[in-house]
Each structure stands twice: as structure tokens, then as C-alpha cells.
Amino acid sequence: MKTVHFLVAFVLLASASPLAFASDPGPLQDFCVAINNTGNGVFVNGKFCKDPRLVTADDFVFQGLNIPRPINNPVGTTLTLVNVEQFPGLNTLSVALVRVDFAPNGGENPPHLHPRASEIFQVHEGTILAGFVTSLPDYKLFTKVLNKGDIFVFPQGLIHFQVNLGKTNAVAFAFFESQNPGIIRVADAVFGSNPPINPFILARAFQLDPNVVKNLQVKFGNNN
Numbered sequence: 001m002k003t004v005h006f007l008v009a010f011v012l013l014a015s016a017s018p019l020a021f022a023s024d025p026g027p028l029q030d031f032c033v034a035i036n037n038t039g040n041g042v043f044v045n046g047k048f049c050k051d052p053r054l055v056t057a058d059d060f061v062f063q064g065l066n067i068p069r070p071i072n073n074p075v076g077t078t079l080t081l082v083n084v085e086q087f088p089g090l091n092t093l094s095v096a097l098v099r100v101d102f103a104p105n106g107g108e109n110p111p112h113l114h115p116r117a118s119e120i121f122q123v124h125e126g127t128i129l130a131g132f133v134t135s136l137p138d139y140k141l142f143t144k145v146l147n148k149g150d151i152f153v154f155p156q157g158l159i160h161f162q163v164n165l166g167k168t169n170a171v172a173f174a175f176f177e178s179q180n181p182g183i184i185r186v187a188d189a190v191f192g193s194n195p196p197i198n199p200f201i202l203a204r205a206f207q208l209d210p211n212v213v214k215n216l217q218v219k220f221g222n223n224n
Contacts, residue, residue: 126170
């Protein structure tokens, strides 16, 4: 019986220990190949830090997200990303955000995913259809029409999209749990990769004529 009590106590103590919650830090770039000679290193999982004695309040301020952005692309959206690259004060804080400006009548943030973060999406102006698709085996689609002030959450790594249903411009803000969430637009990645994926591979995968695939690769290749 004493042995049982000891094991129970050991498990409880182990669970309460900080070591029980230890884990690898999340990746902040697509890959980070290890090297033994640090003199040849060019990336770290984050950024080098500014001397704390030189930090000022300005290092923690980013301005201008109140300004509407022009929309000059076929999909009808402009993204103003604020991650650690634009706002160094975010380094190591595991947060980032983006302003999304939507054109009227169907401007969309096309199907995409964020490999390193979940997303909280908040409508600032307009009416937006938001949705995401779950992973295999169900590939279930969840969609919702959102109005001003509404919030929708997109789980990490799942394909999602937003579309402006209104006749006027719409604005939304998205918040991420990573200083560099990453973005992979499905069509751009598949048809606009560099170098291009063999069109016969994509033709079989999408059940399309190879010539259709080649035309798509020209279109999306020119967009990158």
C-alpha cells in the first residue's frame, strides 16, 4: 500500500514540476537546418535582441493600421501584415496581426493556411463570409456570415478563407499566436511554385487537362 501511495505522490509531483511542461519552441520559419559551426549561421529561431539599456517606448509602438489600403489585385484584398519583420518589438512575444482590406462585391482573402499559428479574425467594417475546412478524413466545411464586431477562429494549419458579401469596402483584423505565423496561399503554392511542379503531377491530382494546368502555372507564376 505504501508503494502505491509513493507512486501516486511521485506522479503528482512530476505533473506539478515545470519540467513536465517543457517542450520545443514553435518554429518561426519554414525550416532551420542545424550546423555545428555557428560562424556560418544566418538564422535563429527568432531575432537577436536589442540591448535592454537602449530600448525605448517607441520600440513597442506600431502606427498606421487605421489607414485604408489600396486594393489593386485580382482577388480583391490587401493585407497589411504586422509581424516581427515590421514590428521588432514583437520578438519573442508570440503575437502578430494583419489588417485585411476587402474590395466590394466578392473581394476575398483566398484559401490559405498558417503553418505556425491559429487565428482570431474580427470584422471591423462590413459583412464577411468566413470558413475553414477540417483535415482528412472528413474535410468538413465550417462557414459563418460575420458582421461588424463578430469574431471567428481558424485553427492552426487548416485551410480557410474570407469573402466580402457587401457592396462597399470591408475591413477586418486578424490576430495570431506567433510572431511569424507564415502564410501559404493554396493556389499560389500549388500553381505558382518556384520551380513549377511538373504539370502532369498536378493534372492527375486535380483531374485536369495538362494544358489547363500549364495555363494556371503561367497565371500564378506571373503573380509571384
